[in-house]
Amino acid sequence: MARFAPGDRVFVREAYPPGHIRTPWYIRGKSGVIERVCGEFRNPEELAYGRDGTPRRTLYRVRFMQREVWDDYAEHPGDTVDIEIYDHWLEPAA
Template sequence: MSQLFGIGDIVRVIDAHPPGHRRTPYYCRGKKGKIERVCGEHRNPEELAYGFDGKPLRRLYRVRFNQSDIWGHYDGPTQDTIDIDIYEHWLRSAE
């Protein structure tokens, strides 16, 4: 499986709300962040949750978001961040 993103790439989490077991929290959907690291390939928890084998494997990234990009009303310093582990199929390039 070719790797779609590298460290430092700007990505956007897709803004979709499919039913089922999803490990991408609502609050980051549609938001823009930066790839912090690539975390290897793992069995897909969205499939594992229903007793399937979790294949094909999905590449996992750690995406760093500015708190102020996630919450319009964040009242801490602008450099504060939140890091979320997100699977490749939830990410699109936002370069």
């Protein structure tokens, strides 16, 4: 069961563990809105070390406003970036 639904506002955990991570550095600590629930997928952080990637994690597409991602964003204020992020990297925005 997905924790978040399209439209929910979420925070990306501001965490910097070592290892194989598919959450880009530039988006950690930022907040965005769930664009869609992609489904359940094997966890790449486990697959990377030869394990089976279970338990599966819910994957979301999260939409971020570029001007909130980059302090000095100089292009259109409505520009966005959509990123696929696994459930364990997301927290509900207060």
